[in-house]
Amino acid sequence: MSSLFPHLFEPITLGRRTIRNRIVSSGHDTVLDDHGMIGDDLVAYHEARAQGGCGLIVLQVSGVHETARYTNHVLMATDDSSVPGYRAVAEAVHRHGTTIFAQLFHPGREVMDGERGMAPRAVAPSDEPQERFKVVPEALSTAVIKEIIAGYATAAKRIADSGIDGVEIVASHGYLPIQFFNPRVNTRTDEYGGSPANRRRFLTEVVAGVRTAVGPEVVVGLRISGEEKTEDGLVATEVLDLIEGLDAMTTGSGTSGEDVDCLDYFSITAGDSSTLQGAVHIVPSMQIDPAYAASLSEQVKKITDKPVMVAGRINQPHEAEKAIAEGRTDMAIMTRAMISDPAMARKAQRDAVDEIRACIGCNQACIGHFQMGVPISCIQYPESGRELTFLPRPRVRTRRRVLLIGGGPAGLKAAAVAAEQGDDVILCEREPHLGGAVLLAQELPYRSEFGGAATNLSAEARRAGVDIRTSTPVAQEVVDQVAPDHVIVATGAVQRMPQLxxxxxxxxxxxxxxxxxxxxxxxxxxxxxxxxxxxxxxxxxxxxxxxxxxxxxxxxxxxxxxxxxxxxxxxxxxxxxxxxxxxxxxxxxxxxxxxxxxxxxxxxxxxxxxxxxxxxxxxxxPRSVVPDLDFGSASVRTIGDALAPRTVEEAVLEGLEAASSLAAVS
Incomplete structure (x- = not known):
């Protein structure tokens, strides 16, 4: 048990399932699917977080009806072809003692992609237009509404029968269940619109149907935005009223017909997908204070005795510990923290906080990649999403001497990985400090956390045993003295003024x-x-x-x-x-x-x-800088901005690739 984080590593019970700690990786789309199914890449991605000590993993959304395809790569749980994938990821995660749930999802009008480049087509309670994706949805017929409600139940049963421990109904961020509840979005006048009771009907029927389908042993939770933080969005009082009613719901689905609570926990977040203003809270960036949404989960805890978890920029274990200790939440959702460092939980449990690669909230390779339709990763840790390519780290058969020229992100990553693989690594940096252009980036407003990338990479290189020599420009005599077998050039780029x-x-x-x-x-x-x-x-x-x-x-x-x-x-x-x-x-x-x-x-x-x-x-x-030196018989590879000026993401990935290639030639 951690001495620094006693609350964070205390087990907790959700429904009839005990979770080993309070750390949660929430549902987040990875674009690691295999044609809409769970394949080897996605299994490896989640297994890495389970091996890293995470208590609960919630899989990305699974569509419950054919109209739920909000992207071209969404997982679908609408037929039995999905079963092998759920079974594989459940087995992989369970091997490491982690619990796993899956999200049940319908976007309603929040649809990003059309088929083969066509404009998106969506369904919703009413034909109220969606501002962000410029979608005018088709109003659902009563018959299709009932089909979708049944789809939640059948998808839940299929997923649970595959070995997944629980299901989470997604009613957050303005998706279909909450569209029915919002009177500014739902203008129906039938049994699913109008009065508050009618607007609740869709979600209450979904919740009751899911519980009945999976029985009392499977955990059932609800993800919901405590406040939508946008024009025409739901405010906290409206959401709390809805939660209070859902909290009291029971069904007679016990083994002996006894009443069972329909919901076992509430997962609280903030924001709404329908506007840019509300969408920033889906994955809040470094401009937003850490753990800011704990004020919303705190309100929910006042009206329910069920466990409550919260998302919203909880990047460090001390932030999670504080929120739990203060009674503002029961569990901490730390998704990006574990994209950046899959072993964050294990490191925190042994109080090795200095070894944690903290997320800096840049959003570039995680949600940024998803929005480009490519697999997510992390600019600091490009192994994320590429586990099958780069992990486990190989070991070299023969120790060689590797010279790294440049102590920016590219050079630091290459040096750390090469040393971890067993090579003798010397890194020379002309400046008295490490970090390169990252140190300038942190001077910009709301960008100070970006300096954490340099801090994290420098620490990793030192822990790996790299011989770091700052204030050491690489001249020919340095090369001759080191006599390297391999040279990696990471000298970066300099300012260039346009013709004016x-x-x-x-x-x-x-x-x-x-x-x-x-x-x-x-x-x-x-x-x-x-x-x-x-x-x-x-x-x-x-x-x-x-x-x-x-x-x-x-x-x-x-x-x-x-x-x-x-x-x-x-x-x-x-x-x-x-x-x-x-x-x-x-x-x-x-x-x-x-x-x-x-x-x-x-x-x-x-x-x-x-x-x-x-x-x-x-x-x-900028303009690349490449030294004019004689490296003799050493192999030479140029990476990062020295190769072509781009961003930290490309620099760190190329550092990883360059070092990994050395193991292949040992």
Whole structure:
């Protein structure tokens, strides 16, 4: 038992099932399906978290009816072809002492994909349009409503019979069950609309049907947003009233016909999928405080004696411990924490908190990948989602000397993995500190946690036994002294200024120089010219605007933050709008004089002038840096920004790939 986290590692009973600790990996779409089924990749992904000590794993959503296909890769539990997959993942997770549930799902109008690129088609209680995906749903007939309700029950029975320990009915984030309850979405006048009792009917029939189908031994839970946090969304008082009624529901489905509670627990989250404003809470980014939704679960605990779990930026075990100890929740959903570090629970249980690779809430490779329709991963730990490719880590047969040039994310990852595999690794970094461009990224507003990536990777390299030499530029004499068998070049990239016409009196800074030196700017408007539409330009503009500096952000992208994951971008742009940033899109900077910036449209010949400019900050395309050295007979591989300037994600993955390839040639 952990001395630091006694509440977190206390067992808990849900229904008739005891969970070994309070750590939960909640249902999250991985895009690791095998044509809508659970295959080897998804089994390996969840087994890694079970092996890492997680108490409860909840599988991603399983569709209960043919109309529930909200993406082209959703799991479906509508026929027996799904059974082998559920059985395989249950057996894999159970081997490590972890409990596993599956989510029962229908999106209603929240449909992302159409078939083969066609516009999405959706069904819902009424034909009220959905703003975010621009969907006008078809109003469900009573006959199809009853089909869908029956689908929840049959899917639950099929899943439970496959060896899964419990099922979780998804009524969160504005999906179908809660669409029926919301009077602003459900405008029906039949038995499933109108009065509060009629609007509850769909969900109460689903809950009762599922419990009857699976019997008393299988755990049944409900996932629901404690507040939807959007226009026309449900507020906490409405949700609490619904939960109170569901909490009291029983059926006579006991083994001797006795009454059994329909629900065994409540899983609380926040947000709503139908608007950008509400969707940011589905996977809240680093702008949002840790464990912020515990205020919602705390309210639920006041009206039920059943266990309550909560999601919402619980990234560290001390945050989970505190929320449980204070009585705000009974279990902590730490999904992204275990995407970043599948062994987080096991490390916390032995109080090895310094070894935990903490999630930084960037959203880039987890929900960001899902929204691109590709398998999820983690920028810090690209082994996530690639377990069958990179794990378990191989061991080299013959110890070789490996020289890493550069201590940014790419070099640190390559060094750590190569050392873990058994090689003798020396890493040289010209600067006195490790981390590379990550250290500049953490200077941006609401981006400070990004520095955790450098901290985590540096610690992993040190624990692996890497010989780290900072303030050591790699000259030829260093190479000759080390005499490496293999060289990995990870020297990164430097600032590059675009071709501009610049008046001698104009004040112009490159973005990297501005962030590293923090110069004092002259009074007046600042023009921020952004080449890529990423964090840099938007972040600098936001920092200046929050300091009450008038700012114009000109981006060559279609909109500011175009390269940033949607939920993160939504929060940043809303903050920038409130701070008064002016935006110019589809425009590249071509010239600056003493008080005017000149922007060329990327779409046509129009030139836009920004007047009253006191200073200009340019975030342009970086340039790779590669040393000109003689490495003799050593094999050489270039990775990260030294190969091609991109993001931390590509750098860390290429570090992993480069080190892994060394084991193959040992």
């Amino acid at each position: 016409e610049v008046d001698d009196e104009a004040v112009v800074f490159g973005a990297r120089d501005y962030l590293s030196t923090q110069p004092e700017l002259p009074a007046g408007r600042v023009l921020v010219a952004d080449w890529k539409g990423d964090w840099i330009g938007l972040g600098i503009a936001l920092r200046l605007a929050e300091a009450r500096v008038p700012v114009t952000l000109a981006t060559a992208a279609n909109f500011p933050g175009a390269a940033i994951q949607q939920y993160t971008r939504t929060l940043l742009i809303s903050q920038a709008l409130r701070a008064g940033v002016d935006f110019v899109n589809d425009a590249r900077l071509v010239g600056v004089d003493a008080d005017t910036g000149y922007l060329q449209s990327t779409l046509c010949e129009i030139v836009h002038e920004v007047d009253g400019v006191a200073a200009t900050i340019v975030s342009g395309a």
